[in-house]
Amino acid sequence: MPITPTYPGVYIDELPSSVHTITGVPTSVAAFVGAASRGPTDAPVHIGSFGDFQRTFGGVSSDSPLSYAVYQFYLNGGSDAEVVRLAHSDAVPATLDLGDGVKLAAIGPGTWGDWLRARVDYQTSSGPPAGKAAATSYNLKVLDTRTGVLESYLNISTTATDPQALDKMISSSSLIAIPAGGTALNTAPPANATIDPADPDQNPFSDAHSDRYTKAGGGEPGSALALADYTGGATGQADKLGIYQLYKTDIFNLLCLPGAPADILTAAATLCVERRAILLVDPPGWSSVANAVSVMGGTSPPVSLDVAGNAAVYFPNVQIADPSQNGITVTKPPCGTVAGIAARTDVARGVWKAPAGTDASLNGVTGLATGLDGAGTPLTLTDNDNGLLNPLGVNCLRSFPVVGPVVWGARTMRGADRLADQWKYLPIRRLALFIEESLFRGTQWVVFEPNDEPLWASIRMNVGTFMNTLFRQGAFQGSTASQAYLVKCDQENNPQSDIDRGIVNILVGFAPLKPAEFVIIQIQQLAGQLQS
Numbered sequence: 001m002p003i004t005p006t007y008p009g010v011y012i013d014e015l016p017s018s019v020h021t022i023t024g025v026p027t028s029v030a031a032f033v034g035a036a037s038r039g040p041t042d043a044p045v046h047i048g049s050f051g052d053f054q055r056t057f058g059g060v061s062s063d064s065p066l067s068y069a070v071y072q073f074y075l076n077g078g079s080d081a082e083v084v085r086l087a088h089s090d091a092v093p094a095t096l097d098l099g100d101g102v103k104l105a106a107i108g109p110g111t112w113g114d115w116l117r118a119r120v121d122y123q124t125s126s127g128p129p130a131g132k133a134a135a136t137s138y139n140l141k142v143l144d145t146r147t148g149v150l151e152s153y154l155n156i157s158t159t160a161t162d163p164q165a166l167d168k169m170i171s172s173s174s175l176i177a178i179p180a181g182g183t184a185l186n187t188a189p190p191a192n193a194t195i196d197p198a199d200p201d202q203n204p205f206s207d208a209h210s211d212r213y214t215k216a217g218g219g220e221p222g223s224a225l226a227l228a229d230y231t232g233g234a235t236g237q238a239d240k241l242g243i244y245q246l247y248k249t250d251i252f253n254l255l256c257l258p259g260a261p262a263d264i265l266t267a268a269a270t271l272c273v274e275r276r277a278i279l280l281v282d283p284p285g286w287s288s289v290a291n292a293v294s295v296m297g298g299t300s301p302p303v304s305l306d307v308a309g310n311a312a313v314y315f316p317n318v319q320i321a322d323p324s325q326n327g328i329t330v331t332k333p334p335c336g337t338v339a340g341i342a343a344r345t346d347v348a349r350g351v352w353k354a355p356a357g358t359d360a361s362l363n364g365v366t367g368l369a370t371g372l373d374g375a376g377t378p379l380t381l382t383d384n385d386n387g388l389l390n391p392l393g394v395n396c397l398r399s400f401p402v403v404g405p406v407v408w409g410a411r412t413m414r415g416a417d418r419l420a421d422q423w424k425y426l427p428i429r430r431l432a433l434f435i436e437e438s439l440f441r442g443t444q445w446v447v448f449e450p451n452d453e454p455l456w457a458s459i460r461m462n463v464g465t466f467m468n469t470l471f472r473q474g475a476f477q478g479s480t481a482s483q484a485y486l487v488k489c490d491q492e493n494n495p496q497s498d499i500d501r502g503i504v505n506i507l508v509g510f511a512p513l514k515p516a517e518f519v520i521i522q523i524q525q526l527a528g529q530l531q532s
Helices: 050-057 065-075 111-115 207-212 227-231 242-248 262-275 289-296 335-348 383-392 426-442 453-472 496-500
Strands: 030-034 045-047 081-085 095-099 102-106 116-121 137-144 150-157 254-256 278-281 311-315 317-321 329-332 365-369 394-400 404-408 485-488 507-510
Touching (some): 050 081, 065 254, 065 329, 065 335, 095 116, 289 383, 329 365, 365 394, 426 453, 453 507
Parallel strands (some): 311 394
Antiparallel strands (some): 137 150, 317 365
16 A cells, blocks of 8 residues: 655555466366266266276276276376266165164265275274263274275264264265265164174174174166266256266366267267367267268268367277286277377477377277278278378378377367368367466456556566467467467557446467478479580
């Protein structure tokens, strides 16, 4: 605030800085939606490694295309991911009946919950009571006998409103939850709850003393996922169900729906438009190059064209060694593999570099599922095949001598030559989304500031600094900053009519780097020097 001088001397006035640093958002957080063998189904789970996925969702499972996609994502260089587990309506979680009306349920549906065991005892901080009826607190231990994970909750209060009541104590559990209609009041320990002195292992969950604990049961995995499970039904978007659980995340950049029905793709791409992300589309049942050409060149593309700029399709499926079946070769969708390559490329080169080329190798991929010819010999994509698919916006996965299998395309699903779209190339679209999201978050401080030249100058400085940083990193065309980007916020694009309506206009332009998709080498034979 202004200083009011009252005595002769020196006064110090600290002025607010006009510098508001804009930080670039992450570019390679992948979201995976689908079925898993275990885990919660009511919210996305953020994971940072495949080990996290194994602990929460049970690892690779033959009935879960999602698990293979996550496995391939981390094998190819992925780092952060959001996982949404879906289950059909007839899936049932296992339950644990502790007595006295107290029931617990596994954190998610499926038979995995049948491996849980729970034990109650009264060896609390206040000491064992004279009898169960006199107890005001108890301890609970829950063991997952398949993974060895043990959760202990001490001094649980028998008063429902107490901060240490059962429902509050287990609210962050990765194994159990209070089921609908459950109670969080007193409970009875199983018979012989204390450890038997004769037990040399002193194991409260010993198979030899099953009277010390309660076993879970009744878990059902449910039927295969249907379209309604992905959409969440009529109110799925409003209630944040199905793929719309991703509204609960802070950010994701790449969306993978391995094994999902083709009818969900347009809705998923629309979600990506809202969240400034890219949908990685698996080949929707294409059995051959001719089939892919027919679909992509027809009147009913897999993704509606008005949102196809935020989607990219890759063909064909990939063959990998199945870690859950002793390494036998299985065919799986490529979205997780491509997402990992995009993440790897972003770290090494930047989001403006196409996740394709000879350095975009498909780690863990043993072959490409392009089908068999009449003699049963595996087919490979040729240059002619690639020449049919690329102009339609299909990104091919190719295998070359020495190099091996690689991504050999970098177009969005609006990348067909006949569309001549500004978002034809995937790296340009991803760079634009990165800039949009970074500026959206980095200019929040502008709201409610006085809308005049001091604010405009501050905006130009902060946004310009961010864009100049990208220019120096090689994100734009041009040899000078003025050729590479533009930031305009002044009286010319902020007339008084907009100021009166509380609007500040910021124009940001950039010259994108377009990938060298076609390399043309001209060779000419020169005649020898003629004698004059």
